[in-house]
Amino acid sequence: MTRAEDxxxxxxxxxxxxxxxxxxxxxxxASVEAIAESAGCSIGALYSNFSSEEALFL
Incomplete structure (x- = not known):
């Protein structure tokens, strides 16, 4: 899988x-750790797509 696909x-x-x-x-x-784990992603992946937990919530 390419970086863009990931x-x-x-x-x-x-x-x-x-x-x-x-x-x-x-x-x-809720914690970013729990969210990332639930998605099967890293915390870095969460923050590379969303600036904060609040941004993800919205």
Whole structure:
């Protein structure tokens, strides 16, 4: 998989993973680590696609 494909995959998976974690843990209880793990991505992949946990939430 190319770097661009990997980034696109992460960008597609992260919002759904974040929604699951936010629903389970609440916004204040959710962590970027839990979101990244749920998506099968690294924390770096999360931050390369979204500037913050808040940006991902929105």
């Amino acid at each position: 980034r696109a995959r992460a960008r597609a998976l992260l919002p759904d993973a974040a929604a699951r974690v936010f629903a389970r843990e609440g916004f204040t209880g």
